[in-house]
Amino acid sequence: MSIIVAIIFVVGIGALAYTQMATPGVSDSGNSSVGIVDPSKIQSAENPLYVAAGKEYQEYSQKLIQEAQAKMAAAADDQAKAQIKQETDAALEAKEAELMKNLTDKTDEAAKAVGEAKGLSVVMSKGAVVYGGVDITDQVLHKLTSEASANK
16 A cells, blocks of 8 residues: 555656646746655654545455455355455455545645745655755645644
8 A cells, every 4th residue: 555655646746846847937947946755754654644544444444345255155156256356356446546546635735835835846756856855744744734633
């Protein structure tokens, strides 16, 4: 699950960076700066949204697996059991994708807001930057934590 989050996060940050570079007037200033976000910190227990998504997925998967086991016990043949397993797997994949998209969208929004507030022209994943940049990971986590607390 964390690999998928990392990939989605990097793609999202890359897309954000691309849109910022393509925006006229933003990258034309000679003083442009790059913000850096560390995905390993975003995908940790420090991020309440990540923790909540993991908990929601765990609860959903346990419920779905119990339902599938009950259906399989009542299934007449192996073909029906295989169909139940396939449907369960597809439902779990869809739920994971939904949760990851939600998490990525909220992280991208927070990174963009922090970047704009700091006057950064681009925010990228730490893995995409070899040298330089301003690490805004803690500010992004703080914004995500504040928003999570406000939504409770």
